[in-house]
Amino acid sequence: SLNLDDIQGDILIGMKKNQELFFFFSITNSTLFKQKLKSDIKVRVTTTTQLLSVSSQPTTALNVAFSQQGLNALGVTDDLGDPLFTAGQEADASVLGDPGTTNWVPSFVGKQIHGVFLLASDTTSNLNSFLSDLNAILQGAIQEVYSLNGAARPGDQQGHEHFGFLDGISQPAVTGFNTPLPGQELVAPGVILVGEDSDPVATRPTWAKDGSFLAFRQLSQKVPEFEKFLTDNPIIEDGLTPAQGSALLGARLVGRWKSGAPVDLAPKFDDPVLAADPTRNNNFTFAHPGQNILNDQTNCPFTAHIRKTKPRADFPTPNPGNHIIRAGIPYGPEVGPAEAASNTTVTERGLAFVAYQSDISNGFHFLQHTWANNVGFFFNKNQTQPGWDPLIGANGGQPRWALGLDQTNFDRNITLENDFIVSRGGEYFFSPSLSALSGALSA
Numbered sequence: 001s002l003n004l005d006d007i008q009g010d011i012l013i014g015m016k017k018n019q020e021l022f023f024f025f026s027i028t029n030s031t032l033f034k035q036k037l038k039s040d041i042k043v044r045v046t047t048t049t050q051l052l053s054v055s056s057q058p059t060t061a062l063n064v065a066f067s068q069q070g071l072n073a074l075g076v077t078d079d080l081g082d083p084l085f086t087a088g089q090e091a092d093a094s095v096l097g098d099p100g101t102t103n104w105v106p107s108f109v110g111k112q113i114h115g116v117f118l119l120a121s122d123t124t125s126n127l128n129s130f131l132s133d134l135n136a137i138l139q140g141a142i143q144e145v146y147s148l149n150g151a152a153r154p155g156d157q158q159g160h161e162h163f164g165f166l167d168g169i170s171q172p173a174v175t176g177f178n179t180p181l182p183g184q185e186l187v188a189p190g191v192i193l194v195g196e197d198s199d200p201v202a203t204r205p206t207w208a209k210d211g212s213f214l215a216f217r218q219l220s221q222k223v224p225e226f227e228k229f230l231t232d233n234p235i236i237e238d239g240l241t242p243a244q245g246s247a248l249l250g251a252r253l254v255g256r257w258k259s260g261a262p263v264d265l266a267p268k269f270d271d272p273v274l275a276a277d278p279t280r281n282n283n284f285t286f287a288h289p290g291q292n293i294l295n296d297q298t299n300c301p302f303t304a305h306i307r308k309t310k311p312r313a314d315f316p317t318p319n320p321g322n323h324i325i326r327a328g329i330p331y332g333p334e335v336g337p338a339e340a341a342s343n344t345t346v347t348e349r350g351l352a353f354v355a356y357q358s359d360i361s362n363g364f365h366f367l368q369h370t371w372a373n374n375v376g377f378f379f380n381k382n383q384t385q386p387g388w389d390p391l392i393g394a395n396g397g398q399p400r401w402a403l404g405l406d407q408t409n410f411d412r413n414i415t416l417e418n419d420f421i422v423s424r425g426g427e428y429f430f431s432p433s434l435s436a437l438s439g440a441l442s443a
């Protein structure tokens, strides 16, 4: 069984607070940093066990993760066995579909970041006072490089990302940690945690066990532009008003309605009751009796975001390896009236995207590069090129297209002239076990 006291809390369960601060730092005094990591920081890091019940949750939860540059700064020379981590995300930018680093936040360029503190709480004042405690403890051993404030959206949009879709519905369950709900996939712990059963990499330093790689991406979302696209391109179908046709197009891009109801089970109209039922809202496979999964996109397009990133019955046998646990949170303000009226983003907003996996090339990188950005995927369908993941698929900033979005004509090609999601870059980190924080990393 897993040692939940030794695994940082954000990995398997998520800190799930309304406010989260990503504080990216460089280490300026490694001797002092290591000393404080061992004596004061480790005891403040929130474990999985602590997050399991409300009574044991701290007011402010803390997790910490390091880049390869950070391990270098700490004098840790072991090879963690993940070349993408070692090279850093900047080296991966073009392969991920970003137009180089032109749109990147400058702080993510040039390997300046050694680590990230993830602080989560109900209020920003809690976060600020926790951060000043941390800074006092560290006595100048680190320097802020950049920070990003995430926050749950207000009112009835709580839990929804900025396009309005409910997020955090489907995650893999992990053997030895949680029992799958209907439709939820159970994965071996080594798919998420290094050194556990089914970790694809055989040789790892012992101290890396029960850590996980954290892929961070600041993904800006062009919300007014997305809404305008939906308004301009309603799916025209008997019985649908233009507004319903626009909502249907949005749902087919994602694979779920804004409520969270999957289009595979609610193909024409939203079903909020289905959305709210955790025993049903993930219980689908994209296969239906009397439908041919190789050519029928009545219920869900092949390119829908949740289908491209989590194929179900599209694979004849279950896919054991390509899974992530997502722990992101929205950032940036709500759309203001001037932005809505002009259909143009003025102030940046988006998703502070966090994905955990034991191997970045099987996890985040694979989902983005080999599935979302690959017009030929799925490979075995009647259409040899179904197209891009219309949401996250990235073509170096160039236009993209997708088939299958129009329920009345699967071969209709819809071109997406502009990206609705623009990467602002990020970094690859390793989120170590607590024992590693006071062991190898502070030795």
Ligand code: N7H
Binding pocket: 161, 162, 163, 165, 166, 167, 168, 169, 170, 171, 219, 220, 221, 254, 256, 305, 306, 307, 309, 310, 324, 350, 351, 353, 364, 365, 367, 368, 372, 391, 392, 421
């Ligand atoms: Fe995605 N969105 O709002 O449209 N995502 N995603 N994602 N995503 C999911 O099922 C979204 C991104 C996955 O198991 C939902 O929990 C946005 C990246 C995976 O059925 C919604 C952004 C990658 C799943 C969104 C974004 C993924 C998933 C449905 C960026 C990986 C689970 C809610 C701004 C490379 C699929 C849910 C499953 C679900 C949205 C990014 C992957 C609504 C806005 C970069 C694996």
